[in-house]
Amino acid sequence: MTRADLIQIAYLVAAFCFILGLRWLSSPRTARKGNLVAALGMLIAIIATLVDGRVVGYTWIAIAAFVGGSIGALVARRVQMTAMPQLVALLNGLGGGAAALIAISEYHVAGAAGEARLGAVIAVSVMFSTIVGSISFAGSLVAFGKLQELLPGRPITWPLQTVINGLGAIVVLGLAAYASFNIHDPLLWLAAGIALLLGVSAVLPIGGADMPVVIAFLNACTGLAAAATGFALNNSLLIIAGVLVGASGTLLTQLMSKAMNRSVASVLFGAFGGGGGGGGSGVSATGEALPVLEISASDLAAQLVYARRVMIVPGYGLAVAQAQHPVRELADLLIERGVSVAFAIHPVAGRMPGHMNVLLAEADVPYDQLLEMEEANPDFPQTDIVLVIGANDVVNPAARDDENSPLYGMPILEVDNAENVIVFKRSMASGFAGVENMLFHDPKTRMLFGDARKSLTQLVQDVQAV
């Protein structure tokens, strides 16, 4: 067996590890093992590549890998769980950038070897990888900036946005086609530059609430760009791994946009048109202020202790207020008293798919207390008290009842089917979508105003006193 054969076998083992790792991610019991297996696969792949006969120099590889790897490890160990979406966006951008750079280098090598034009397969894969990788790089960095609040989270729009982006895309494609037939480095650099601008201008108009969709979409882009470099380099492992990620990103993109009631196209190509629905600020159609009923922490504590079933609906506001720990304490206390407690989690409850589950896991909430929307909704009619903490749009009944609402059709947690609803809220401001929430004015709803962390801490004390 030649060395090349052995390398191919190592790649096969690596691909097997990746797939097994993803398979084990289907249960929280095996998930950690799955991640380790995938990492082992990556190690095997990298070692196999290092012994490839084509690799002659090691100094720069060692230096670059050490610097990149150390930074990656450092950031990954330090990052707060609330900042996970930013980190995923950033790492995703790096992967996309790497794919684009590989393609640019392959293009250069072909030119330096005296070729005048690229073969069809190489041309398509090099151009795809350059363009999609660049878009993913720039788009991910903008998403990172928005999530890290270095850039404003609201949609940034300008006139003729879609038209300009469309023209940019046409220019890039034309340039790529021309550059394939006339190898000349600056042509590809120009195409990559325009693709970077496209990535920026595609993500800038997307609002903070739509970020879960964008991150999943960019994840798919990077995966496919990596697969394309596999075609350019004739490397089966890159194709397999890239396509696995592409499939995952595509599935999550669809899932997220469905949960937000938006088509993928409308997220990517249209800024969110807020407003509409029941007016702006707690005012009914006829102009009079709608009633809002309040409750005190001590009254609520008494009610909670005597409840049979309590459901907690956490939104991103809970994480912003750093209230995961007090909410877990409250749940534990109530469970001790024989109350059945569960958390109902909407798919877009955080800033990325599944984000809220991670935040609650960090606060030691056991995962068997976490219910998905489909499991929780049939439960609400048997629930005595629902605590809505820092969530707004995902419990807005307008999504079900009001055809004129921009939220209409979005799957929601139907908390208004429960006996009592308590909404923890800082003030009467509207949610991310800027839509009025009639749940707050429902006769069975009581508001507990204030910082969620303080309210919950107070509530924990009051429950202990009951």
Added chain:
Amino acid sequence: MSLITELVILVLAAWVGIEVISKVPQMLHTPLMSGTNAIHGVVIVGAILVLGAAAGGTVETICGIVAVAFGAANVVGGFVVTDRMLQMFRRRPEPPKEGQG
């Protein structure tokens, strides 16, 4: 490898990917994303081939160095942070005395 072989690999990988990933529960979607994120860091393999074979050419060397560094950060950061998240997912230590929660 012929183009046909590569396309066969592509289609089968896409199929396996969709089958496997659609079984991942919503609860684990964030680790799934950061884990797949780490997996696309496999571009580091391509970056190593580019940089390792670069015989002194400036463009290949610069592209290769940056690509290897990006890829390494992507791979290491992705797997480390996924592990950090997954070790937090725990079942309840003991079954509750009452209630069905």
